[in-house]
Amino acid sequence: MSRGGKLVNMIIGLEVHCQLDTKSKLFCGCSTDYRDDGPNTHSCPICSGLPGSLPSINKKAVEYAIRVAKSLKCEICEESEFSRKNYFYPDLPKGFQITQYDHPLALKGILTIDDDEGLEKIVRITRIHLEEDPGRLVHKGGVDRPKYTLVDYNRSGIPLIEIVTEPDLRSPQEARRYLQKLRATLEYLSVFDSEKEGSLRVDANISIEGSERVEVKNITSYKGVEKALTFEYTRQKNALRRGQKIIRETRHFVEGRGVTTSSRSKEMEQDYRYFPEPDLLPLRVKEWSEKISLPELPDARRERFIEQYSCSPIHAKTLTGDLKVAEFYEKVAKINPVLCATWVADTLLGELYYRNMSVQAVPHERFIELIAILDAGKITEKSAVEVLRNLLDQIKDSGICESPNECIVRLNLGKTGGDAITKAVGEVISEQKTAIKDLKNGKKGAMNFLVGQVMKKIRGRGDPQEINLLLEQALSPGDE
Amino acid sequence: MIDENDVRHIAELADVTVTSGELKKFTSQFNTILEYFDTLDCVEGVTNERTDRCNNFREDEVTHSLPQEELLANASEKEEGFFKAPKVM
Ligand SMILES: [Zn+2]
Numbered sequence: 097m098s099r100g101g102k103l104v105n106m107i108i109g110l111e112v113h114c115q116l117d118t119k120s121k122l123f124c125g126c127s128t129d130y131r132d133d134g135p136n137t138h139s140c141p142i143c144s145g146l147p148g149s150l151p152s153i154n155k156k157a158v159e160y161a162i163r164v165a166k167s168l169k170c171e172i173c174e175e176s177e178f179s180r181k182n183y184f185y186p187d188l189p190k191g192f193q194i195t196q197y198d199h200p201l202a203l204k205g206i207l208t209i210d211d212d213e214g215l216e217k218i219v220r221i222t223r224i225h226l227e228e229d230p231g232r233l234v235h236k237g238g239v240d241r242p243k244y245t246l247v248d249y250n251r252s253g254i255p256l257i258e259i260v261t262e263p264d265l266r267s268p269q270e271a272r273r274y275l276q277k278l279r280a281t282l283e284y285l286s287v288f289d290s291e292k293e294g295s296l297r298v299d300a301n302i303s304i305e306g307s308e309r310v311e312v313k314n315i316t317s318y319k320g321v322e323k324a325l326t327f328e329y330t331r332q333k334n335a336l337r338r339g340q341k342i343i344r345e346t347r348h349f350v351e352g353r354g355v356t357t358s359s360r361s362k363e364m365e366q367d368y369r370y371f372p373e374p375d376l377l378p379l380r381v382k383e384w385s386e387k388i389s390l391p392e393l394p395d396a397r398r399e400r401f402i403e404q405y406s407c408s409p410i411h412a413k414t415l416t417g418d419l420k421v422a423e424f425y426e427k428v429a430k431i432n433p434v435l436c437a438t439w440v441a442d443t444l445l446g447e448l449y450y451r452n453m454s455v456q457a458v459p460h461e462r463f464i465e466l467i468a469i470l471d472a473g474k475i476t477e478k479s480a481v482e483v484l485r486n487l488l489d490q491i492k493d494s495g496i497c498e499s500p501n502e503c504i505v506r507l508n509l510g511k512t513g514g515d516a517i518t519k520a521v522g523e524v525i526s527e528q529k530t531a532i533k534d535l536k537n538g539k540k541g542a543m544n545f546l547v548g549q550v551m552k553k554i555r556g557r558g559d560p561q562e563i564n565l566l567l568e569q570a571l572s573p574g575d576e
Numbered sequence: 577m578i579d580e581n582d583v584r585h586i587a588e589l590a591d592v593t594v595t596s597g598e599l600k601k602f603t604s605q606f607n608t609i610l611e612y613f614d615t616l617d618c619v620e621g622v623t624n625e626r627t628d629r630c631n632n633f634r635e636d637e638v639t640h641s642l643p644q645e646e647l648l649a650n651a652s653e654k655e656e657g658f659f660k661a662p663k664v665m
Contacts, residue, residue, distance in 0.1 A: 234658065376632065
């Protein structure tokens with residue numbers, strides 16, 4: 097099943113549903129800004145499916161979908177149309193979902209990602225279509241044995257695009273990278289807000305070469321995709337090893353437990369009796385789509401970062417992989433863009449992740465000041481990290497922070513002057529006779545010990561290389 | 577023309593129970609309705625050609641939703657602002 101630990105024969109295709117960030121719903125004027133409000137407060141006769149109501153198409157939603165299609169280099173269809181997908185479930189007040197079936201908005205695109213070897217890989221996009229989000233269900237009486245269902249139609253009618261890939265992905269990690277790249281692209285297009293809860297949902301088709309494929313539904317996070325696919329791969333592999341057959345089925349991902357469960361009992365019969373939506377006219381948007389221009393996308397921005405700021409390719413990729421990070425970097429890359437790239441990509445992002453904070457919470461001026469102080473050699477890298485951590489903790493607690501200078505003074509982190517270091521070096525040399533003997537006998541590690549002792553005296557506020565040099569000078573045979 | 581099996585299948589998809597008496601009755605009613613379409617097909621000037629009209633867009637503007645009480649007014653059962661439905665999982 098695996099060769100050198102790599103999953104060689106895993107075949108994955110993804111169907112990604114993203115909420116488009118319009119102000120109003122797809123077919124009615126209800127506000128999409130429902131997350132802080134009570135249930136059933138953002139619904140009207142159209143999106144709650146009252147008889148006699150008529151849908152009309154939100155032009156912005158179509159424009160957003162076209163932007164996505166163009167950015168994924170899809171072919172916009174000359175004519176597309178909406179269809180009714182009929183099924184009986186309480187999240188659909190009309191008894192059908194308005195979606196696109198045999199005439200989708202766009203076909204045949206690509207998205208470039210890195211494969212597991214770090215090489216460029218093209219993932220083929222099968223199609224992109226527009227549809228309405230169903231309502232939200234709350235299963236009451238425990239997850240395992242629900243007693244009844246509560247229904248909220250605030251989400252009903254939110255515009256969604258479904259982006260379907262060919263079965264081109266070969267590992268859970270590739271699937272995660274595809275999603276990350278897709279998310280970045282959608283955010284660059286200003287059509288999607290990944291921070292809104294439930295704004296992205298994924299169904300994954302996964303099979304082991306030569307076996308039936310299994311559909312895993314209900315994946316709602318980026319990390320969830322990798323987890324669900326890893327679990328499912330292991331489950332299928334073990335079943336095959338035991339001589340069992342993989343049956344073609346739909347399974348549900350249970351995020352909390354990191355497992356997929358068979359949902360055959362819950363599965364509705366797959367007979368959706370699609371037919372064209374008689375209440376809507378077809379879309380003919382190819383001509384219009386040619387006039388819709390696209391902003392700079394992640395790949396182009398990455399190239400520009402390398403060119404304009406001399407970022408390393410790895411830093412440029414990290415910085416442009418998230419729109420907000422890219423924007424932050426460009427605002428703070430004033431003094432020393434290369435140093436800044438290292439600090440944003442390698443230090444800041446990690447510290448933010450650790451605190452579960454967004455880069456948007458970081459005040460640009462404070463970060464610029466910190467980099468300026470570091471760049472001028474007034475504090476050590478180690479102290480700068482300490483300042484950054486202090487400032488982030490303050491922001492996390494109160495939303496504001498002191499200036500880096502105030503922090504440096506308060507914590508007494510200013511780099512210790514030359515005299516104090518020289519004095520500390522002298523003291524250490526007279527105190528640590530044994531270590532110096534070890535050093536002269538060629539014992540490795542003795543120098544590090546001595547540097548550490550000097551650092552201890554000046555409470556870490558010195559540059560280790562500088563101390564090293566001073567110690568070497570003080571101990572060189574000529575001075576004996 | 578459709579037969580009783582089609583009607584039974586459609587009833588199952590819609591989660592509706594039908595008695596054998598109803599099955600007979602609905603089958604004949606369904607077929608009567610379908611015959612109307614055959615009649616329509618014979619009318620001069622009626623075609624199933626696609627319309628030239630397209631793109632019935634509206635601008636992305638927010639309009640008023642219904643107040644919660646009004647939206648729930650016809651619900652046979654409700655709870656804390658939600659519609660209440662039988663368990664589905
Ligand atoms: Zn509405």
